[in-house]
Amino acid sequence: MNNLEIVQKYFSLFLAGKTQEAFELISDNAVWTIKGSANVPTVGRWEGKEQITAFFNRFAQNFEPKEFNIIHYFPSDDKVFVIG
Structure with a gap:
């Protein structure tokens, strides 16, 4: 699978x-960057499977999402930017 296919499968399974x-699809060297206000507890740079898992734990402790939709995937070389 290429990076885009991995990210698409990840969100399909997650949702x-x-x-x-x-x-299990998250690479040990994956990096997630969440942009926004420093007052939001999930904003920042999350590196590796352990930190990205911690991001989701923090997200679950602080938010109760009503819905989540992927709007678009932007693959570029070894990166995939997701808007959703």
Whole structure:
């Protein structure tokens, strides 16, 4: 699978409630950057599987999402930018 396919599969599994299977797709050297106000507890740079898993734990402790939709994937070389 290429990076775009991995990210698409990740979100497909995650949104289907298969979080453990989704987390298994996260690379040890993955980097997630969440932009926004420093007052938001999930904003920042999250590096590696352990930190990205911690991001989701922090997200679950602070937010109760009503819905989540992927709007668009932007693949570029070894990166995939997701708007959703």
